[in-house]
Amino acid sequence: xxxxxxxxxxxxxxxxxxxxxxxxxxxxxxxxxxxxxxxxxxxxxxxxxxxxxxxxxxxxxxxxxxxxxxxxxxxxxxxxxxxxxxxxxxxxxxxxxxxxxxxxxxxxxxxxxxxxxxxxxxxxxxxxxxxxxxxxxxxxxxxxxxxxxxxxxxxxxxxxxxxxxxxxxxxxxxxxxxxxxxxxxxxxxxxxxxxxxxxxxxxxxxxxxxxxxxxxxxxxx
Amino acid sequence: xxxxxxxxxxxxxxxxxxxxxxxxxxxxxxxxxxxxxxxxxxxxxxxxxxxxxxxxxxxxxxxxxxxxxxxxxxxxxxxxxxxxxxxxxxxxxxxxxxxxxxxxxxxxxxxxxxxxxxxxxxxxxxxxxxxxxxxxxxxxxxxxxxxxxxxxxxxxxxxxxxxxxxxxxxxxxxxxxxxxxxxxxxxxxxxxxxxxxxxxxxxxxxxxxxxxxxxxxxxxxxxxxxxxxxxxxxxxxxxxxxxxxxxxxxxxxxxxxxxxxxxxxxxxxxxxxxxxxxxxxxxxx
Amino acid sequence: xxxxxxxxxxxxxxxxxxxxxxxxxxxxxxxxxxxxxxxxxxxxxxxxxxxxxxxxxxxxxxxxxxxxxxxxxxxxxxxxxxxxxxxxxxxxxxxxxxxxxxxxxxxxxxxxxxxxxxxxxxxxxxxxxxxxxxxxxxxxxxxxxxxxxxxxxxxxxxxxxxxxxxxxxxxxxxxxxxxxxxxxxxxxxxxxxxxxxxxxxxxxxxxxxxxxxxxxxxxxxxxxxxxxxxxxxxxxxxxxxxxxxxxxxx
Numbered sequence: 171x172x173x174x175x176x177x178x179x180x181x182x183x184x185x186x187x188x189x190x191x192x193x194x195x196x197x198x199x200x201x202x203x204x205x206x207x208x209x210x211x212x213x214x215x216x217x218x219x220x221x222x223x224x225x226x227x228x229x230x231x232x233x234x235x236x237x238x239x240x241x242x243x244x245x246x247x248x249x250x251x252x253x254x255x256x257x258x259x260x261x262x263x264x265x266x267x268x269x270x271x272x273x274x275x276x277x278x279x280x281x282x283x284x285x286x287x288x289x290x291x292x293x294x295x296x297x298x299x300x301x302x303x304x305x306x307x308x309x310x311x312x313x314x315x316x317x318x319x320x321x322x323x324x325x326x327x328x329x330x331x332x333x334x335x336x337x338x339x340x341x342x343x344x345x346x347x348x349x350x351x352x353x354x355x356x357x358x359x360x361x362x363x364x365x366x367x368x369x370x371x372x373x374x375x376x377x378x379x380x381x382x383x384x385x386x387x388x389x390x391x
Numbered sequence: 392x393x394x395x396x397x398x399x400x401x402x403x404x405x406x407x408x409x410x411x412x413x414x415x416x417x418x419x420x421x422x423x424x425x426x427x428x429x430x431x432x433x434x435x436x437x438x439x440x441x442x443x444x445x446x447x448x449x450x451x452x453x454x455x456x457x458x459x460x461x462x463x464x465x466x467x468x469x470x471x472x473x474x475x476x477x478x479x480x481x482x483x484x485x486x487x488x489x490x491x492x493x494x495x496x497x498x499x500x501x502x503x504x505x506x507x508x509x510x511x512x513x514x515x516x517x518x519x520x521x522x523x524x525x526x527x528x529x530x531x532x533x534x535x536x537x538x539x540x541x542x543x544x545x546x547x548x549x550x551x552x553x554x555x556x557x558x559x560x561x562x563x564x565x566x567x568x569x570x571x572x573x574x575x576x577x578x579x580x581x582x583x584x585x586x587x588x589x590x591x592x593x594x595x596x597x598x599x600x601x602x603x604x605x606x607x608x609x610x611x612x613x614x615x616x617x618x619x620x621x622x623x624x625x626x627x628x629x630x631x632x633x634x635x636x637x638x639x640x641x642x643x644x645x646x647x648x649x650x651x652x653x654x655x656x657x658x659x660x661x662x663x664x665x666x667x668x669x670x671x672x673x674x675x676x
Numbered sequence: 677x678x679x680x681x682x683x684x685x686x687x688x689x690x691x692x693x694x695x696x697x698x699x700x701x702x703x704x705x706x707x708x709x710x711x712x713x714x715x716x717x718x719x720x721x722x723x724x725x726x727x728x729x730x731x732x733x734x735x736x737x738x739x740x741x742x743x744x745x746x747x748x749x750x751x752x753x754x755x756x757x758x759x760x761x762x763x764x765x766x767x768x769x770x771x772x773x774x775x776x777x778x779x780x781x782x783x784x785x786x787x788x789x790x791x792x793x794x795x796x797x798x799x800x801x802x803x804x805x806x807x808x809x810x811x812x813x814x815x816x817x818x819x820x821x822x823x824x825x826x827x828x829x830x831x832x833x834x835x836x837x838x839x840x841x842x843x844x845x846x847x848x849x850x851x852x853x854x855x856x857x858x859x860x861x862x863x864x865x866x867x868x869x870x871x872x873x874x875x876x877x878x879x880x881x882x883x884x885x886x887x888x889x890x891x892x893x894x895x896x897x898x899x900x901x902x903x904x905x906x907x908x909x910x911x912x913x914x915x916x917x918x919x920x921x922x923x924x925x926x
Binding site: 582 | 726731756757760770772773786835839
Binding site for chain 3: 179244390
């Protein structure tokens, strides 16, 4: 059967491509921010801060695309879900970029090396977050409902690690007040990481909505 | 695209335009010429006496009052017979008849009827009404019956055309409100097509006024003054057109003939004005 | 409460089957939209509900349609009484060529004889019901054809209301109107559903989504999908519905 909406389909594909590209950039930004943190690579941290401007720019472009499509095409059904998913997802992706920038900025001002007793957990946490972000993007790209659901579940691991590290940092401050500021920096970093996990979870929820019309176990329409 | 048309095409186009002006010119000139000539020869002989008295051999005067009356009587009687029949037939064909092939056949027959020369109707009038129906002699009634058959095709066809112009949406609208078919026809279709039906009727009247061949032997050529309508129906009487023919062939009286022709022209003119007025009135709603 | 139910309804034009085993319930005081490509049978279906198809020669109907539980095609059912109960508004406004007042009075005159003041009252109520009264109250004796297209369509709605039906069938009622008139009619329909059950055929997807409570999608004589409008337009169950409403379909 002839497809009467080739132009519209091409625009939807552009939108998806832009979203995927932005998702990959945000995922990379997190990678780079964490690498810079763990290795103390200030140049890399600087790069992450610059990347964020690009992500902001992309967010605006995608938002415009979505609103223009809503106006012109008045989409329904799958098209409507795709575009509303994009318009919500783009915010989460941009926030991931913001978190990467925030981590990078802390890294730039940090002088002391990483506390050895949190290093292990921190690596585990960064790995988990990194995986969540790339899995969420992958779930969107492949419209993979199962992947979206399993990825959502991973947020619990991130939350647990956050609690563990926080306890250690709290202990540090209690025993050695001189290390308080460094500990507070790390507390902020893990908070950012935890937020990134939340955003990845949100993305997964939107993918779920796109596929099922259900978000957080509730029909939207 | 500023290029002009080729010379050949310009010549061709110019010639065609010229020809068309010529054709229109000839037609208009002929019409004005005929009307002008008739009125020129006839108007002078129209007097008050001519219009208001009957012909008198004693006083040797010519008057056409009886013939004007006969003409009106025949028109009235013919319409009385032909209108219900014609409109009824048209309504049946358009609104009721379900079999398309039967309708097409009837329409074909009506077309044929319309094409038959009127003298043949006169012949049938004589044979059928006077001889077979036992009416014995020509009379206005026989003439009207004959004319009814003659104008029936005109009335059926124009009524059908008028009915066809009523949008199907009106019919649906009425049905959707729970109207029966006849109620719908009576309250929607007929009023909406009245315009066209009146037009067709006037056309039929025009034919009656102009008819002579069919009336010559059926209505006769009398010119005694009978004012009572029912009495007149049984009398033989000549309509204006018939009398025009009679005055020329029997009396060689061209002056009277042209006077009658002028009267006929004026009647036709009045009819046309009448149609315009009626149509305008009907258009108002 | 379903006011109209169809059971295995099939319709044939001669040997051509225009509707195939349609099972559709029309809930009371809701707007049900019938959508689908041209020739899918939605208009035909609409016209079976007040037996307008009876007028077309060669139509054969099998299955059952009930209105208030009564079989409307049963032997002895009076189509005229049915059409009083199930009114209809058409695609092109079709006021009769008579005055505004007479247009509205036409239907009531068929079914009952009213005194002059009663009739005037009924005409006013009907015109108010169709949100037209204020615009025409000073010119009731004027020809209905002098109204604008949108006003004419509301006049037709008022005319349908004049015989106090339960159900209003609307066959693409706004497709011949400009956007402002369309919006007025949509607004009106929202109010009408407080008292009437409305079934509307529309080619305008946004209109169906905006105004209807339930949507039924027809395709080549089949009822493909029916459900709450929100659901049909956000998450249709059938791939063919999705293809049609998103415009990816021939």
